[in-house]
Amino acid sequence: MIEVIYKDESQDAKSGEEPFGLPRNIRQIGLVRDDYKIYMEDYVYTFLVRLARSENVSGETKAQVAVLTGEIKWRSQTAYLFIKGAMMAEDMDAAPDHIDFSGEQWKKIQKEQEKYFAEQEIVGWFFSQPQLVLEVSELMTKIHMKHFGGEKVLMLMEPQEREDAFFHYENNEMVHLGGYYLYYEKNPSMQTYMIDKNKELQPEVQEHYEDQAVKDFRKIITDKKETKKESAAPSVFSYGLTACLAIAVLSVGVNFYRGYQKTTQPGTDAATVSSVIVEEVTPSPTARAEETVTPTIREEISPTPMAAKKVGTETKSDKTEQVPAAKVENTESADKTEQIYQQEADERKAKKRVREAAEKENREAASDTTHESYVIQPGDTLFQICMDRYGSVEAISQICQLNGISADEIIYPGQVIVLP
Numbered sequence: 001m002i003e004v005i006y007k008d009e010s011q012d013a014k015s016g017e018e019p020f021g022l023p024r025n026i027r028q029i030g031l032v033r034d035d036y037k038i039y040m041e042d043y044v045y046t047f048l049v050r051l052a053r054s055e056n057v058s059g060e061t062k063a064q065v066a067v068l069t070g071e072i073k074w075r076s077q078t079a080y081l082f083i084k085g086a087m088m089a090e091d092m093d094a095a096p097d098h099i100d101f102s103g104e105q106w107k108k109i110q111k112e113q114e115k116y117f118a119e120q121e122i123v124g125w126f127f128s129q130p131q132l133v134l135e136v137s138e139l140m141t142k143i144h145m146k147h148f149g150g151e152k153v154l155m156l157m158e159p160q161e162r163e164d165a166f167f168h169y170e171n172n173e174m175v176h177l178g179g180y181y182l183y184y185e186k187n188p189s190m191q192t193y194m195i196d197k198n199k200e201l202q203p204e205v206q207e208h209y210e211d212q213a214v215k216d217f218r219k220i221i222t223d224k225k226e227t228k229k230e231s232a233a234p235s236v237f238s239y240g241l242t243a244c245l246a247i248a249v250l251s252v253g254v255n256f257y258r259g260y261q262k263t264t265q266p267g268t269d270a271a272t273v274s275s276v277i278v279e280e281v282t283p284s285p286t287a288r289a290e291e292t293v294t295p296t297i298r299e300e301i302s303p304t305p306m307a308a309k310k311v312g313t314e315t316k317s318d319k320t321e322q323v324p325a326a327k328v329e330n331t332e333s334a335d336k337t338e339q340i341y342q343q344e345a346d347e348r349k350a351k352k353r354v355r356e357a358a359e360k361e362n363r364e365a366a367s368d369t370t371h372e373s374y375v376i377q378p379g380d381t382l383f384q385i386c387m388d389r390y391g392s393v394e395a396i397s398q399i400c401q402l403n404g405i406s407a408d409e410i411i412y413p414g415q416v417i418v419l420p
Contacts (some may be wrong), residue, residue, distance in 0.1 A: 020073050020075075022039070023039060023181075023184070025183065025185075025383065026039070026181045026182065026184075027181065028179065028181055029179055029180055029182060031178045031179045032177075032179040032180060032181065033179075034078065036078070036081070036168060036177060037078065037080050037081070037181065038081045038083065038153065038166055038180035039081065039083065039180070039181045039183050040083040040180060040182055041082075041083065041084050041182075041184075041185065041187050042182055042183065042184050042187075042381055042383075043190040043191060043410070044068075044083055044084065044187070045182055045408075046194075046408070047086055047190065047193075048086055048128075048155070049157075050201050050410070051086075051088055051126075051128070052064055052128035052157050052162075053159045054200075054201045061130050061160075063094040063095050063096070063127070063128065063129040064088065064094070064127070064128045065089040065092050065099065065126065066086045066088045067086070067087050067089065067109050067113075067122055067124075067125050067126070068083050068085070068086050068122070068123050068125060068126060069084060069085035069086070069113060069120040069122055070082045070084040070120055070123045071084070071120060071121060072121075072123060072151060079151070081124075081153060082123075083123060083124070084117070084189075084190065085116065085117040085120055085189060085193065086126065086190070087109055087112045087113065087116070087117070087193070088197070088200075089101070089109065090105075090108060090200075091105070092105060094129075095129070096129060096132070096137055096139070097137070097139060098139075099127070099143050112193075116189050116192060116193045117189055122148070122152070124148060124153035125144070125147075125152075125155075126154075126155045126156075127154065127155070127156055127157075128156070128158070128159055129158075129159075130158070130159060130160055131158065131160070132156060132158045134156050134163060134165040135156075136156070136174040140154065141169075141173075141174050144174065145169065149169075150168075150169040153166050153167065153177070154167045154168075154174065155167075165177075184381050184383050184384060185379075188378065191378060191379070191413070194410075224358075224359065227355070227358050227359075238344055238347065238348070242340070242344050245337065245340055246337070249336075249337045372418070372420075373416055373417070373418055374416070374417050374418075374419050375415070376411045376416075377413060378413045380411065380413075381411070382396050382400070382407060382411065383396070385399070386399070389419065395419075398420045399417065399419060399420065402417075402419075402420060403417045403418055
């Protein structure tokens with residue numbers, strides 16, 4: 001049975017008892033006894049879960065042992081055990097039938113306690129193994145009585161199903177306590193220890209998941225850039241084509257104008273006029289159709305002076321007939337150029353409207369998929385963030401869904417999450 005409760009159990013201490021307060025924001029797991037109550041800080045529980053699920057070099061989950069620190073208080077014949085820290089027993093080859101706290105291991109544990117949990121005392125120990133039956137063996141009872149004693153506790157955990165249980169020695173046996181409380185508060189000593197030991201534990205499962213909101217936003221930005229590139233490529237090509245057409249039309253127009261000026265000059269020989277027309281019109285691609293006219297003029301030229309005069313006369317008449325044709329062709333070319341300009345302008349306007357509509361849709365999509373980002377501060381938990389932001393814990397499920405995590409996973413200072 002798991003339920004979230006909020007209460008203030010601070011009571012007046014009786015004479016001879018040390019006054020102390022109880023955490024207000026707690027989560028009850030199982031049925032808690034009235035005469036022995038265990039309070040475990042959330043960071044300690046998260047560390048023990050990670051320790052139980054950590055893998056060795058070959059990728060296998062093995063048995064893990066840790067020592068619990070905190071303090072024990074008494075009030076009205078009721079024991080209150082506060083678990084505020086945990087230190088793993090490093091380099092211990094443990095199994096349900098083989099557990100040994102050697103002298104060297106106790107020296108390491110003592111140094112760790114002085115470094116991280118100097119103001120706390122050892123209040124129990126922790127053991128986990130895959131497919132572990134949550135029952136205390138005879139060996140565990142001997143280890144508990146040898147190194148810890150009757151007032152302290154043993155916590156067993158099965159990492160795959162994440163089932164756990166607390167045991168306490170009384171009436172010459174280890175008794176199952178039934179339930180305990182998880183409470184939430186700032187725990188800098190445990191946070192520091194977890195950061196220092198992070199490399200020795202398996203990385204968080206949530207690191208394998210991507211932030212869906214960030215992924216969607218990046219996809220929108222990428223699509224927007226690709227759309228800009230696609231729309232920009234035809235524009236450059238069309239500008240180049242327009243420039244080439246303009247140069248070609250201008251060249252044809254200049255050539256026709258020069259030919260027209262030379263044909264209208266008085267006293268010009270017909271042969272010269274004909275040769276000029278042939279020379280000026282031939283390089284232009286659009287004027288190649290005039291090559292059929294030029295040979296006719298050349299054939300009518302006679303080597304005799306009299307023939308030249310006649311040809312000159314005939315050429316004058318032919319010249320007067322050729323000029324309007326050149327003007328008509330020049331006008332048609334100008335009309336075609338204007339139509340090309342108009343078509344290119346219409347295409348640019350249409351592409352511009354399409355591009356502006358696509359950018360507007362991208363901006364609206366980006367505004368709909370973005371969420372507020374939040375940087376985890378030291379001491380923050382999902383519970384505290386929900387209480388500070390929304391005044392309740394109802395948003396925890398939505399935050400977990402947005403970030404691809406579960407409510408019982410640990411969050412670290414400096415980590416960025418997305419808030420609804």
